[in-house]
Amino acid sequence: MAGNLIARSVHDLTAAAWFGGSLMGAIGLNGAASQAKDSTERTRLSALGWKRWAPVQATALVGHVIAGIFVISDNKGRIASQDGMTGVTAFKTAVTLTGAGFTLYTGLLGRKVEQLAGEGAEGATEPGPNASKELEPAQKKLRLLQWALPFFAGTVIILGAKHAEMQRPRNVLKGFVR
Numbered sequence: 001m002a003g004n005l006i007a008r009s010v011h012d013l014t015a016a017a018w019f020g021g022s023l024m025g026a027i028g029l030n031g032a033a034s035q036a037k038d039s040t041e042r043t044r045l046s047a048l049g050w051k052r053w054a055p056v057q058a059t060a061l062v063g064h065v066i067a068g069i070f071v072i073s074d075n076k077g078r079i080a081s082q083d084g085m086t087g088v089t090a091f092k093t094a095v096t097l098t099g100a101g102f103t104l105y106t107g108l109l110g111r112k113v114e115q116l117a118g119e120g121a122e123g124a125t126e127p128g129p130n131a132s133k134e135l136e137p138a139q140k141k142l143r144l145l146q147w148a149l150p151f152f153a154g155t156v157i158i159l160g161a162k163h164a165e166m167q168r169p170r171n172v173l174k175g176f177v178r
Helices: 002-033 041-074 077-079 085-115 137-164 170-176
Strands: none
Touching: 002 041, 002 085, 002 137, 041 077, 041 085, 077 085, 085 137
């Protein structure tokens, strides 16, 4: 019981870190970096901030997946037998893995933008008028992905709440009856 509580807590906290960090980065970090007077500093400062956050984000994602495995293992009987649990669990797993893949891809794009920071830019995810054929597509992808990450992480949190709601005794009984 205590192990399940710890795993569920870690699972929830790591999803919150993924969501909050991604949203703060998109709004706060990238937004603030775009205000730098020197156009080369816009991408450089953003890249430095994301580089500092990357180990925390990676740890949160790995911790989330590991804790999720423990939660699923502890609830495998209920997942298999309660109506709706298998579908919600499969969907949440797919959203988590897709979001983690996008997070990894975003990191790779960010590294490319950091390497090309000397070209200058309008903002962290907005290419300048003279952006190279390498920098411009990377920034354009990052502009979309910076919003996709909080979407995926937020969806994981919502599906976690759905799982918790399905554990209420009255919902468990209804699920078993169906």
